[in-house]
Amino acid sequence: MSSPHDDLDLPGLHLTDFPAGLRLCLVCHEARGVALLSRYDGELFTMRSQCPCEGIPCHCGKGMTRMPACSYFDWRAGRWRHKPHFSRGMCRRCEERERRRRER
Numbered sequence: 001m002s003s004p005h006d007d008l009d010l011p012g013l014h015l016t017d018f019p020a021g022l023r024l025c026l027v028c029h030e031a032r033g034v035a036l037l038s039r040y041d042g043e044l045f046t047m048r049s050q051c052p053c054e055g056i057p058c059h060c061g062k063g064m065t066r067m068p069a070c071s072y073f074d075w076r077a078g079r080w081r082h083k084p085h086f087s088r089g090m091c092r093r094c095e096e097r098e099r100r101r102r103e104r
Ligand SMILES: [Zn+2]
Pocket: 025, 026, 027, 028, 029, 030, 032, 051, 052, 053, 054
């Protein structure tokens, strides 16, 4: 049985809430796989977390971005997020560039 942090040692990574079944993608360092979660009533269900590598090419043609209308586990925030179907999204580099542009 291997834990998700066996193959990656990321600083600041707190895995207390890291769902079983997910692992970190070695390419983009995002959570991927199928997580086994339990509801408040104890019933188990699965959630698929997609990483950008499994998605579609970014408009810049260099990076990848998650498929629209997909779910993923944001391990930095420790919670699940949903990417809306109308959001085309950006790759990490474009996101960085956008953030810098806004901060200026
Ligand atoms: Zn990936």
